[in-house]
Amino acid sequence: MAPAQSSPFMEEDDDNEEVERVELETTSSYHPSAPSSEIFDMRTTVDPSYIISLIRKLLPHSVKNAYSSHGDNDCNASVGELETGIRGTVQTSSPGVLSITNRTDEAMDTHDETSELAHQKEGIEDSFGPIKDNNISTVDEAAWEECGCILWDLSVNKTHAVFMVENLLLEVLLSSLAISQSLRVTEIGLGILANIACHEVLRNRMISMPGLIDTIVDQLFLDDSLCLCEAFRLLSLGLQDGDSVTWVNTLQPEHILRRILWVVENTLNPQLLEKGINLLLAIIESQQEVAQTLLQSLMKLGLPSLLVSLLACEMKHLFGERVPDSSMNLMKSGSAAESASLLYAIEVIFVLLLMLDI
Structure with missing residues (x-):
């Protein structure tokens, strides 16, 4: 029996694979690995850019719109700097904390399913302070709630909490609490802050932020049991410092x-x-x-x-x-x-x- 002849098509495929291998090796030499300082510290399964995208989504739309219309105003300018700081390069000096360098890409569209708590108002009648009404856009509140609940869960972890604070989460929450008309948004914001206060290393950061403690205490005059629970928990943790x-x-x-x-x-x-x-x-x-x-x-x-x-x-x-x-x-x-x-x-x-x- 005559020996099997190799197919010309097979020889052509082998040649193509060899050419592709050589081209790949040549191309890779022009694209070396990123330096260690620009590689994420993969001690967590959560993508750091995803956490930053969540923080950005908590920034109040009305504040951003005001900044766009009145860029020369000092108060609005500070909010503009806040948003720029979140979007730009953010480095951390603490060892073991995740860093983001030159991140300008859009946030990922991953959405975790977060259980929604029934928000019941307790019938407390009191002469102290105004009552917040749930009169913001339903769509905006739903998006804020989804992102806020994820950050609320992640802030239990110390590494995540430090990373959030380094990426201006305290400033964002302060802005939200100052203008929020939603009890649910207020509850989530206070809950995140209470989780952050569980980490002793971050309590000093909260104290050093102008207006944050005063804004937290102002929430004591809300007539909502869930908001008051988180406010009491947060103050109890602060007093332990x-x-x-x-x-x-x-x-x-x-x-x-x-x-x-x-x-x-x-x-x-x-x-x-x-x-x-x-x-x-x-x-x-x-x-x-x-x-x-x-x-x-x-x-x-x-x-x-x-x-x-x-x-x-x-x-x-x-x-x-x-x-x-x-x-x-x-x-x-x-x-x-x-x-x-x-x-x-x-x-x-x-x-x-x-x-x-x-």
């Missing part, structure tokens, strides 16, 4: 302390009550000289009587009449655990007050 003088000075005015006590006394929301008790506990557990400043004012405003009232109420819930039906007892077990937790916090406050001899 070694340098809590700034937070204390901001809370020192009598009308602010009176508002805190009023909310704790009148809320029917168990979660908000818990956050309020934790805030009072954080005030007492602060540094001795810091605690004295706020405690003296709180005592004059009726803190002892409030604690007695709360203690009696929680004990009534905890040791109330037992329901014969076992299923009803099971349903009440959760509320009993919450009452026990609040009782413990209230008792701790009493003990600390006695120790401080106030």
